[in-house]
Amino acid sequence: MAWLRRSSPEPGGDARNAEVLVRQRLVFLGVVLSMLSCICCSPPVTSEEVLFEDPISDLSGVLTRSGVELDTEVTSDGNGSIKIRADGPTTVRLFEVGEIDVDDTRLVYRARLRTEAVQGQVYLEMWCRLPGGGEFFSRALHAPISGSTDWVSQETPFFLEKGQKPDLIKLNVVIDGSGTVWVDEVALARSAR
Numbered sequence: 001m002a003w004l005r006r007s008s009p010e011p012g013g014d015a016r017n018a019e020v021l022v023r024q025r026l027v028f029l030g031v032v033l034s035m036l037s038c039i040c041c042s043p044p045v046t047s048e049e050v051l052f053e054d055p056i057s058d059l060s061g062v063l064t065r066s067g068v069e070l071d072t073e074v075t076s077d078g079n080g081s082i083k084i085r086a087d088g089p090t091t092v093r094l095f096e097v098g099e100i101d102v103d104d105t106r107l108v109y110r111a112r113l114r115t116e117a118v119q120g121q122v123y124l125e126m127w128c129r130l131p132g133g134g135e136f137f138s139r140a141l142h143a144p145i146s147g148s149t150d151w152v153s154q155e156t157p158f159f160l161e162k163g164q165k166p167d168l169i170k171l172n173v174v175i176d177g178s179g180t181v182w183v184d185e186v187a188l189a190r191s192a193r
Contacts, residue, residue: 051107052097052171053187055079063093074182076112076151081184086175091125097169097188104162105190109138109171110155112184118146120177124156126188127170139174146177151184159193 054061057079059070067090071083084092109126121144129135140156160166173183 048108048189048191050187050189051100051102052095053185054095056081056184056186061095063096068092071182074114076114076184079184081114081182084173084175084181084183086178086181088178089120089176090174092173092175092183093170094173094183094186095171097171099167100169101165102190103160103165104193105160106193107158107160107169108155108189108191109158109169109187110153110189111171111173111186112151113145113149113154113173114151114182114184115145115147115149116180117148118175118177118179118181120175120179121146122173122175122177122179122181124154125172125174126156126158127168127172128158128160128166129168129170130164131167133164144176151182 055077056070056075059065059068059082062068062082067085067087069083070080072080074083075081082092082094084090107126107128109124111124113122113124115122123140123144125137125139127135127137136158138156138158140154143154145152145154169188171186171188173181175181
């Protein structure tokens, strides 16, 4: 690097000045490298606010009751899980979250899922009702699960524009086929776009 080389002092110049200049450049380089390592090695700045969560220790808030039971033995967090037996395609309404004061944000619906002998696909589905605007949905079709799986995390986002404030959010799981599905650790959060 040419700018780090010690140059010969100019005629009549002082070799000491050249050494000082090299030291200053090395200090500057050290400061820049330190700053870069802090930026590159630090986790990204994200803020997430949990708006709703249910670790599933009972079925008190679960909306759909047909084909649904509490399973205290098969659980991802030790509290219990929702066990769903589906003979055919079905949408299970898990929870509704009302009147949250958010807009211009990213909503994220996430849960842990486990499947057994699922023929078809299983995915999360979120519906947002916007006053005067209707209902809109988001589905985790980018990562559906099928067959028999151990616990996996799944999530689906919904982007709200400025002024879009949902008055009701529906959290569902869709079984587009048949089989057994367990749901645990359900959460709805908002995060930076």
